[in-house]
């Protein structure tokens with residue numbers, strides 16, 4: 333799949349039909365994570381790959397009762413690395429790689445940032461000096477939402493100097 337098609341087609345999926353993700357597919361997603369760029373190539377992140385449905389169920393109350401997490405096949409919990417300035421940036425890029433690779437493989441994903449950090453660290457046995465920074469629910473989609481809105485190019489882009497605009501037929505206002 334063309335990268336731009338994956339970027340355009342991906343959505344946050346909040347309704348999954350439970351089905352196991354084949355090991356090969358899951359491992360390819362982890363490879364997409366591993367190949368992500370990072371500051372100084374330090375790859376300042378770790379990932380807890382949760383396939384145990386009991387643990388996934390236990391995540392629901394910790395993640396502000398977001399019930400759809402229960403139907404996800406796999407939950408990825410991205411962990412910061414202490415003393416690394418770019419750890420949040422590195423792990424954010426890594427998760428984005430996974431979302432696009434997942435879309436290419438027919439999987440849906442949803443970033444999960446709403447959770448009780450102490451509780452998730454405790455549930456997953458994360459050492460004191462590290463912390464879960466973001467989660468990603470993964471599974472087979474049971475919904476195909478329309479594109480969500482985005483800010484206009486005028487709100488987002490400045491050309492050469494702050495405040496300078498440019499008209500473009502390619503940069504669109506629709507999602």
Ligand SMILES: Cc1cc2nc3c(=O)[nH]c(=O)nc-3n(C[C@H](O)[C@H](O)[C@H](O)COP(=O)(O)O)c2cc1C
Nearest residue numbers: 342343344345346398442443444445446447466480
């Ligand atoms: C850092 C971050 C945290 C997020 N946390 C949640 C969350 O806890 N629950 C949820 O349903 N969606 C969450 N989202 C998904 C966003 O709501 C979603 O990406 C946004 O509304 C745009 O929709 P789209 O992904 O379908 O384009 C999060 C996204 C990001 C990047």
